[in-house]
Amino acid sequence: MKLTQLQKDLIFGSLLGDGNLQTGSKGKTWRYRAIQKSEHKEYLFHKYEILKDLCGTTPKENELLDTRTGNLIQRWSFNTLTNPSLNFFGNMFYTYDSNKEKWIKKVPLKVETFLNPRALAYFYMDDGALKWFGHSNAMRICTENFSKEDINRIRKSLKNLYNIDTGLIKKQLKNKTSFRISIPEKSSESFCELIKPYLVDCMKYKVSDGQYGHL
Template sequence: KIFCSKWIFNLSSIYSQLLNMSVLLIKLNKRFFHIEGKIHSHKRIGPHNLDIIQVIIGSLLGDGHLEKRSKGIGTRLILEQTNQNVEYLMWLYKFFYNRGYCSSLKPKIFKRIRKNNVIYYGIKFNTYTFSSLNWLHESFYTQENIKHLPIYLLKYYLNPMALAIWYMDDGSKLGSGFKLATNCFKLSELEKLCNLLHNKFKLNCNLHKDKLSWTIYIKKSSAKQFANLIEPYMVDSMKYKLGIYSQYYKQGLK
């Protein structure tokens, strides 16, 4: 199995020319190795494979969070899920680990206390810190560290894989269609995102008011198309979210 590793050399002078190239493979004795150990974030400069960027963007549309490190010059991705979605979180961990983006330390279990003293268990991990991820933090967060939608970026990077990550994170079946939780984003941004989903994927969708915020609703007329678009990229344990539109569960019923 090939493990792709992060760039570990300072190539900032040619970084702009390498944005669309694959990550460097470190080869030793005809085998590829996952690099461990402390490497300063300014030496982790990319470039990054397209699938890495798309999974990060899908996560940021959902539950993912980019953290700009206070003691460094880089950014890391933090991912967490409830204990009910362990398989999905472990899939994300293996995705990043196999490409050299996080350590061999397994995701951590955590406990939080919610309202009415309800105990909540989850599992989380974070990637290494990369100076070459700063541009994503600057694109998705304001100076006040509030997440927003960079539509100009989504026009290029939002693809079926990113949609699948977004839906597995924050999507659900609603009536004859699907709902994408977008409560933290502004109405003006969501209107542009709906237009993007229609123009890029021909999905019929609109906005639903959810108390004081808004969510995106994929209409029944596009439900099957949406499911067919994202199911090939979904973890099996999360395909229940597609309901009757899931080919995986249809095959299981035969």
């Protein structure tokens, strides 16, 4: 089936964020998978309603053991069926690493072509947050799973498309260096105005009202 523009924006934006594609056919076919913690159940079902024509089952709740804390985390998830329309995104986002024997998600070279405001909103809702609620309008996007080169490709797109300046926050965990995108105070208002029309109600707490609060 042919994807609608809304479906394309959701898939593209969330693949920059928490969404992922899975293949059991060495990249010949793909399915989309979404997972959210129970407190973000509304957001998960919002995604499902948009993509349900691609799905064979409804979202399910399950538990995951957090190995860091030993606590059980309640989650909701759903998968689409494999669909030829998803091959476009699989080829764009994934490359096979023969050394690690797994598929690696990367930021597409043509990210700037597809990063419209609605796709950007899904990216931010998936992985964004206010830097310091009540004290700052600055924001950040958790991009630790991407390389620095990939992240800078996103930053360049934000500058070229929307004149939004960003920075990098370096994070060191054991022997791994990773980076987050920072959106400073001077850019936060423009960024918020860009994505505001597309925010799901339960995710508006991630966006500043310009007065150190949230929408």
